[in-house]
Amino acid sequence: MSTAVESVKEIAEVPSFQVTLFVRRFDPENDAEPKWQDFDVTVFGTDRVLDALHKIKWELDGSLTFRRSCAHGVCGSDAMRINGRNRLACKTLIKDLDITQPIYVEPIKGLKVEKDLVVDMNPFYQAYRDVKPFLIASDSPTKERIQSPEDRARFDDTTKCILCAACTTSCPVFWTDNQYFGPAAIVNAHRFIFDSRDEAAEVRLDILNDKEGVWRCRTTFNCTEACPRGIEVTKAIAEVKQAVLRGRA
Amino acid sequence: MAIIIEQPDAPRSRKSAQWEKRAWIFMRISGVLLLVLIIGHLSVNLVLPERGVKAIDFAFVAGKWADPFWQVYDGLMLWLALIHGTNGMRTLVNDYTEREWLRKALNITLWVTAGLLILLGTLVITTFDPCIDPEVHTYLPDLVCKG
Numbered sequence: 481m482s483t484a485v486e487s488v489k490e491i492a493e494v495p496s497f498q499v500t501l502f503v504r505r506f507d508p509e510n511d512a513e514p515k516w517q518d519f520d521v522t523v524f525g526t527d528r529v530l531d532a533l534h535k536i537k538w539e540l541d542g543s544l545t546f547r548r549s550c551a552h553g554v555c556g557s558d559a560m561r562i563n564g565r566n567r568l569a570c571k572t573l574i575k576d577l578d579i580t581q582p583i584y585v586e587p588i589k590g591l592k593v594e595k596d597l598v599v600d601m602n603p604f605y606q607a608y609r610d611v612k613p614f615l616i617a618s619d620s621p622t623k624e625r626i627q628s629p630e631d632r633a634r635f636d637d638t639t640k641c642i643l644c645a646a647c648t649t650s651c652p653v654f655w656t657d658n659q660y661f662g663p664a665a666i667v668n669a670h671r672f673i674f675d676s677r678d679e680a681a682e683v684r685l686d687i688l689n690d691k692e693g694v695w696r697c698r699t700t701f702n703c704t705e706a707c708p709r710g711i712e713v714t715k716a717i718a719e720v721k722q723a724v725l726r727g728r729a
Numbered sequence: 730m731a732i733i734i735e736q737p738d739a740p741r742s743r744k745s746a747q748w749e750k751r752a753w754i755f756m757r758i759s760g761v762l763l764l765v766l767i768i769g770h771l772s773v774n775l776v777l778p779e780r781g782v783k784a785i786d787f788a789f790v791a792g793k794w795a796d797p798f799w800q801v802y803d804g805l806m807l808w809l810a811l812i813h814g815t816n817g818m819r820t821l822v823n824d825y826t827e828r829e830w831l832r833k834a835l836n837i838t839l840w841v842t843a844g845l846l847i848l849l850g851t852l853v854i855t856t857f858d859p860c861i862d863p864e865v866h867t868y869l870p871d872l873v874c875k876g
Binding site (some may be wrong): 594603627653656689690691693696721724725 | 747826
């Protein structure tokens with residue numbers, strides 16, 4: 481009996497360790513420039529970067545500002561630049577980072593910082609809206625629109641997007657030219673362009689055949705690497721380029 | 730007093746991109762062509778001659794440009810490489826310059842330079858005359874200077 485309790489205790493014991501987080505702070509009311517601030521926190525092996533940020537906000541400095549909603553990699557609110565890479569704070573286990581070094585947490589790049597890790601997402605959403613990310617069909621929705629599994633598979637990958645902006649803000653083209661639609665908008669255009677039930681592929685292809693459209697893509701693959709959902713973003717952009725050349729999906 | 734509220738989802742300004750599309754296609758086609766042309770160029774100049782790289786001298790070049798095939802070959806390589814390279818530089822300029830006047834200035838400099846180099850190169854390839862120097866017969870085969 482006692483050994484059973486002991487072994488349960490052993491399993492339940494999660495190792496804890498000390499990490500240093502350098503967080504890029506910016507207070508628009510008091511700071512002219514963003515600055516780094518470091519925090520030492522004790523975290524567990526099961527903790528994610530988001531848990532460490534919570535610990536800072538709840539126990540050390542309540543003024544730390546960041547976005548998070550579901551905290552489980554579904555809503556896409558907490559994309560940030562962690563150790564120089566765009567990731568979701570809620571999907572990044574601290575133990576998977578190099579904990580012998582401090583962990584650097586910054587807001588995603590290319591969008592205006594509003595406070596600490598919160599950026600102005602409006603330009604990002606505007607590009608998304610501009611590609612008409614909704615089904616356009618001329619028939620009335622009175623019965624189910626049948627689609628074969630093969631037709632569904634054509635855009636399966638791009639349905640996974642959660643609009644976290646990790647891809648768009650990892651794109652070096654977007655960093656200097658935020659008129660560029662960016663990977664996320666193109667991914668969401670792809671989702672409808674290759675949907676057999678949709679009738680406005682040409683419209684979207686025309687929108688993306690823009691000076692700031694698909695041709696700005698340099699295939700650096702930063703977006704594919706950054707995507708927390710594992711979407712092959714660069715491949716999707718290449719497929720849209722091919723479709724623009726063909727003039728149809 | 731009328732207050733003008735900026736429309737929250739005004740469509741972004743559309744700029745014709747047929748040019749960008751053509752540039753993108755050009756880069757793909759010229760890239761493949763250049764790969765073939767450059768490998769051919771390196772083989773003929775450096776690998777195939779018996780004395781290898783030492784075979785290249787004035788006579789070697791004069792001999793090549795006496796043949797219309799090599800004139801076209803080198804001309805094509807010159808045009809494609811310069812336009813391909815300049816367009817690549819243009820994309821870099823567009824990616825990294827934030828001020829519009831600087832972007833324009835750099836792009837104009839790029840294309841003017843490329844234009845001059847293409848002009849000069851084409852002039853050399855098409856009007857090349859090894860026999861301009863009367864001494865040339867002493868070290869070139871008669872075949873080259875018929876006059």
